[in-house]
Amino acid sequence: MELIVPILAAAVRSGTPILYATLGGIVTEKSGVMNLGIEGVMLVGALTGFAVTYHSHSPWLGLAAAFVVGAALCAIHALLCITLGVNQVVSGLALTMFGTGVSSLVGRGLVGETIEGLRAFPVPGLSRIPLLGPVLFRQDAMVYLSFALVFLIWFFLLHTRPGLKLRAVGESPLAAAAAGISVPAVRWSATLFGGGLAALGGAYLSVVNSHMWVEQMTSGRGWIAVALIIFGIWHPLRSALGAYLFGGVGALQLRIQAGGTSIPAPLLLMLPYVLTIVVLTAISVRKGKGILLGAPAALGQPFHREERE
Amino acid sequence: MKKGLLLSLVIAFAVCFAGSAQAFEAVAPEDLKVGWVYIGPVGDGGWTYMHDKGRVAMEEAFPGVTSSIVESVPEGPDSARVMETFVRNGAKVIFATSFGYMDFVQDVAKKYPDTIFLHCSGFKRAENVGTYFGRMYQARYLSGLVAGSMTKNNVIGFVAAHPIPEVIRGINAFTLGARKVNPDVKVKVVWLFSWFDPGKEKEAAKALIDAGADVIGMHADTGSAPQAAEEAGVYVVGYNNDMSKYAPTKHLTAPIWDWGAYYKYTIGKVIDGTWESDDIWWGLKEGFVDLAPFADDVPQDVRDLVAAERARIVDGQWDVFHGPVKNQKGEVVVPEGTAMTDADMLSMNWFVEGVEGEMPK
Numbered sequence: 001m002e003l004i005v006p007i008l009a010a011a012v013r014s015g016t017p018i019l020y021a022t023l024g025g026i027v028t029e030k031s032g033v034m035n036l037g038i039e040g041v042m043l044v045g046a047l048t049g050f051a052v053t054y055h056s057h058s059p060w061l062g063l064a065a066a067f068v069v070g071a072a073l074c075a076i077h078a079l080l081c082i083t084l085g086v087n088q089v090v091s092g093l094a095l096t097m098f099g100t101g102v103s104s105l106v107g108r109g110l111v112g113e114t115i116e117g118l119r120a121f122p123v124p125g126l127s128r129i130p131l132l133g134p135v136l137f138r139q140d141a142m143v144y145l146s147f148a149l150v151f152l153i154w155f156f157l158l159h160t161r162p163g164l165k166l167r168a169v170g171e172s173p174l175a176a177a178a179a180g181i182s183v184p185a186v187r188w189s190a191t192l193f194g195g196g197l198a199a200l201g202g203a204y205l206s207v208v209n210s211h212m213w214v215e216q217m218t219s220g221r222g223w224i225a226v227a228l229i230i231f232g233i234w235h236p237l238r239s240a241l242g243a244y245l246f247g248g249v250g251a252l253q254l255r256i257q258a259g260g261t262s263i264p265a266p267l268l269l270m271l272p273y274v275l276t277i278v279v280l281t282a283i284s285v286r287k288g289k290g291i292l293l294g295a296p297a298a299l300g301q302p303f304h305r306e307e308r309e
Numbered sequence: 310m311k312k313g314l315l316l317s318l319v320i321a322f323a324v325c326f327a328g329s330a331q332a333f334e335a336v337a338p339e340d341l342k343v344g345w346v347y348i349g350p351v352g353d354g355g356w357t358y359m360h361d362k363g364r365v366a367m368e369e370a371f372p373g374v375t376s377s378i379v380e381s382v383p384e385g386p387d388s389a390r391v392m393e394t395f396v397r398n399g400a401k402v403i404f405a406t407s408f409g410y411m412d413f414v415q416d417v418a419k420k421y422p423d424t425i426f427l428h429c430s431g432f433k434r435a436e437n438v439g440t441y442f443g444r445m446y447q448a449r450y451l452s453g454l455v456a457g458s459m460t461k462n463n464v465i466g467f468v469a470a471h472p473i474p475e476v477i478r479g480i481n482a483f484t485l486g487a488r489k490v491n492p493d494v495k496v497k498v499v500w501l502f503s504w505f506d507p508g509k510e511k512e513a514a515k516a517l518i519d520a521g522a523d524v525i526g527m528h529a530d531t532g533s534a535p536q537a538a539e540e541a542g543v544y545v546v547g548y549n550n551d552m553s554k555y556a557p558t559k560h561l562t563a564p565i566w567d568w569g570a571y572y573k574y575t576i577g578k579v580i581d582g583t584w585e586s587d588d589i590w591w592g593l594k595e596g597f598v599d600l601a602p603f604a605d606d607v608p609q610d611v612r613d614l615v616a617a618e619r620a621r622i623v624d625g626q627w628d629v630f631h632g633p634v635k636n637q638k639g640e641v642v643v644p645e646g647t648a649m650t651d652a653d654m655l656s657m658n659w660f661v662e663g664v665e666g667e668m669p670k
Contacts, residue, residue, distance in 0.1 A: 006519050008514055017508070084450040101534070104350050114554050185525040210507035210533040215352035217531075254513045257499040258466065258520040260665045266502070297668070 006225070011248030017042070017201040017209070017218075019243035021225035023146075024197025026234055026235040030157060031190035032170035032298040036092030038198045038220025040099020045070045045199025047103040050206040051110060052211040053268020059118040059207050063200060064208075071192040073099065075249055076177050078191040082184050085302035104215045105235055112137030117211040118142060142200075142208050149197075154236040160285070166190055172240055173303040182305050198222070233294035237269075249275060312495045320653040333425060333437075336401060336581030338373035343576065344395035345378040346388055348407035355530025355549045360406050360409050363568025370573045371580065384409025387649045389544050392417045398425055402579055404572070405429065408475075414438060425584060430475065432655065434586050444592030445475075446482035446654070447622050448564030450629040451600055451615050452546045453591075454488020455561050456524045456610045459544050463493045466513045466517025468527040470504050471522075471616055472669045474657045476528045479564075483526050483546075488616065495668035496623060496665045497522060524561070535560055544606075549600035563601040570596045590651060594623045630654060635662040 020036050028035045035041075045066040051064030073095070080091045121141050127137040136147070157163040168176040169186045177183050179190045201221070206213055224246060232239030256263055339438045346366055349357040368376055375401075392420065395403050397418070402425045407412050411431035418426045418438045426438045434440055456465050465487055469476050480498060487494045497520060501515045510529050514537035525545040527534045532555035538545035539556035547553070547563030565583060571589060578584040591597035593639045603612060622629045630649035635641050637660045643649050659669060 004353055006515075010515065012510065014512060098322070104352055108352055111358060112550075112554070113356045114536075186518065205508055210511055210531070211536060212354070212507060212532060213352075214354055214507055214531050215350040217505070217507055219509070222506075250509070251512055252511075254499055254516040255519065257666065258497055258513075258516040258522075259496060260520075264667075264669055266669055 005131065005282030007248065007252050008131075009138070010251030010255075011244045012135060012139060013141060013209070013244050013246075014248065014250050015240075015243040016139075016146050016226050017204040018221050018228060018246060019146050019150070020201030020204060021198040021222055022228040022232070022239045023195035023236055024201070025078055025225055026194075026230045026232070026236055026239060027153060027166075027197070028190050028194030029156070029299055030296055031166050031187045031231060031232060032077070032173060032296050032301065032303070033078070033081055033187050033191050034076065034088045034092060034300040035077060035095070035194060035198075036089060036223050037074070037095025037192065037195075038225050039218060040096035041070050041073055041198040041229050042099075042205075042222045042225075043103040043216065044099045044219045045202030046206040047107045047110070047202075047213055048117070049117060049198065049203025051107070053115045053117060053207050053297075054110060054113060055118065063203050064113075066199045066203035066302030067196040069216045070202075071196040073199070074191050074195025075188075076189045077195070080186045081302065082191065083108065087129075088300050088302070100216060103156055107213050107215065110213045111215070113213070115207070115211050117206075118208040126228055130298060142204055150236050150240045154164065157236065167296070170261055170298055173298050173301075177303075187303075197227070198252055204270055230295075234296065235294060245275065283304050312375060327568065332560055333579065333582060333584050338371050338580055338581060341371075341402070341576070341580065342395075342400045343367075343374060343375045343376045343402045343404070344392070344398075344400040345376065345382045346382050346391055346395075346405045347378055347409075348384065348409075348503065349381065349530075350380050353377070353530050355505060356534065356639055357406070359549050359566045359610065360568050363566075363570075363572045364404075367571030367572040367576050370569075371576055374580075375578060381615045386413065389417050392426070393420075396421045401428065403578065405552070406472075407547075423578060424624040432652075433588075434588060436586055438540075439575075439587045439589070441575075441582075441589040441591075443566060443568075443571075443597040445487060445564055445566070445598050446588060446629050447592045448488040448598040448600055449479045450524065450622075452487075452526070452562055452564050453483035454490055454602070454615050454618060455607055455611055456483065456526055456544070456546050457487030457490040457494050458614075460487070460491065460494060460524045461470075462523045463491065464497060464519070464521040464523050465494060465496045465524045466514065466522030466528055467496050467498045468500050468501065468513045468517065468525065470529045471499060471500050473649070474655060475500040477668070478654055478657045479528050480526075480664060481657065484661050485634070486618075486628060490611075494663060496526070496612060496664045498664060500669060501529060503529075505530040506552050507531045509535045510534045514538060514545075515541070523580050539586060544604075547601065553601065553604070558605070558606075560601075561607055563600055564602050567596055567599060593619060594624070594625070637662060638659065 049062040049066035052065040053059050073202040080086045081088045123137040127133045159235050165181050173183045228242045231242040347357045351361045382388050382391050402428045408430045414428045428440050428472050430442045455465045485495045511533040514534040518541045523543045525538045532552045533550045535545045535556035539559045544559050544561050545556050553560035632643035632644040632647045634643035
């Protein structure tokens with residue numbers, strides 16, 4: 001119990017930034033838009049969150065600004081992919097390169113500074129529940145918000161009419177358009193919202209987790225989010241599980257090292273990736289039809305009204 | 310006839326060219342262009358950040374000298390391309406600031422014998438290639454004295470980037486310092502396998518604190534391990550630069566770099582025309598490495614001890630890896646009365662007694 005609680009709490013802490021990015025990615029991809037720019041958007045979000053908090057002394061303002069700037073950045077992606085119909089993979093990769101470069105350039109003056117970021121906020125009452133309390137309810141407000149978001153996005157996508165429309169656009173834009181849904185409008189909203197969440201994930205790293213800005217501080221978490229979208233088969237609840245699993249194994253390997261065992265560290269570091277492959281294989285075997293079962297059918301395909309056959 | 314003249318001119322020119330490689334003539338600061346090849350972004354807040362501070366200090370010391378940088382250059386063929394571009398743009402001196410550039414520096418230096426190349430942390434030299442590094446282990450030893458004096462649990466945690474000789478040497482020197490004042494100290498090491506990832510560094514520090522460490526040492530490039538220490542209320546020894554900003558009440562001290570001392574020295578020699586290929590491995594004495602200011606909590610007797618040990622090292626009577634030094638199994642590796650050679654120190658791949666955890670293979 002004493003051993004497991006810190007590991008699980010660390011799993012939630014480490015998983016949260018990836019979770020935000022993954023949730024954003026799911027919403028975007030469910031509408032049929034692939035976004036490989038998550039890593040770049042997270043970096044810009046991390047910088048925006050830090051910079052605004054640094055100047056305004058308000059972490060909440062910083063996080064809000066990160067969301068807005070992340071959405072604005074993804075407007076470039078939306079303009080290129082949805083309105084102009086360019087290749088989504090290329091546009092996404094370009095977005096990552098752009099985000100990495102621009103955050104390094106703009107953030108130069110903030111390196112070595114520190115902020116009074118968001119601190120842990122134990123929920124009264126709930127934090128006293130054995131096991132669950134210290135793991136889930138002695139975290140910070142952004143963690144609690146992510147819990148709510150997982151359920152809200154799950155509910156929105158699977159149990160509401162607007163959610164159904166969004167999925168319809170991702171499955172068959174042609175049919176959706178025939179039913180009177182504006183495909184570009186839905187895809188634009190989903191892309192901007194997803195970008196905002198990815199930026200929040202980045203800002204979690206700088207504003208909540210480390211209270212500093214370091215170039216390329218996301219260290220590939222955006223790419224893990226891209227993998228987790230597939231890992232969770234485009235389902236918010238399963239992806240949340242994946243995010244915590246990833247965070248948990250990372251935390252576990254550090255703790256095993258600190259405990260002084262003779263398990264080689266590189267083997268431990270491999271664990272999250274091995275687990276991803278194992279789970280991926282298991283799911284695809286069980287489903288029989290492969291992992292693409294949950295994938296939006298029109299993912300990555302541009303939609304042009306005039307090209308209707 | 311004309312062709313013959315041209316040919317002889319070319320030959321004469323080539324001879325002059327080859328001849329001039331032997332000596333580097335004095336150069337006016339206004340005519341001197343210097344290039345820096347960086348492994349990371351200047352904004353890493355650590356290694357490259359400190360190199361760049363040194364570069365700026367050089368610029369201030371020699372107005373007129375033009376310096377330029379290329380950041381985040383991978384340790385591969387790309388680095389040769391970057392260096393060649395510097396040469397073609399007229400750079401007379403090039404600093405390559407990471408170990409993995411070593412062979413590419415050699416290749417490019419052969420092609421351009423008129424350009425001076427300086428390679429940080431390597432061991433291959435040539436007439437126009439010098440090497441430089443700092444004896445950071447001396448400052449790490451001093452910081453270990455402080456850490457060993459301040460621990461109550463006798464468990465010190467160490468957040469370490471990569472298992473390479475530079476980092477291992479630092480952990481060993483730190484441990485020797487800590488155990489000099491407190492022979493019961495154990496140093497637990499957690500490897501990150503990354504130079505800068507604030508999230509991971511913080512989790513590693515938390516894991517060590519949970520495992521009983523009440524002082525944290527580090528060899529990574531951001532200040533997030535100090536933050537974790539401050540939040541948990543345990544002491545921390547920073548690295549690279551003064552990290553007290555991240556742990557205002559718990560930052561005991563930090564072993565720090567001053568690359569500017571070396572960059573000023575070398576550029577001064579190039580301007581005077583007295584530069585010759587050299588192997589610089591400076592330490593506390595030359596001000597290449599030092600300690601950041603102590604926290605208020607560090608008692609006077611510890612400060613006195615550090616001052617005394619520093620004096621011993623600066624005098625040259627003693628150095629950190631003078632025998633007896635034992636390895637993890639308790640076997641004597643450096644016998645009493647002998648000192649480790651620089652070459653052995655540069656290739657160190659074993660832990661001293663008192664370090665817990667295994668070397669990743």
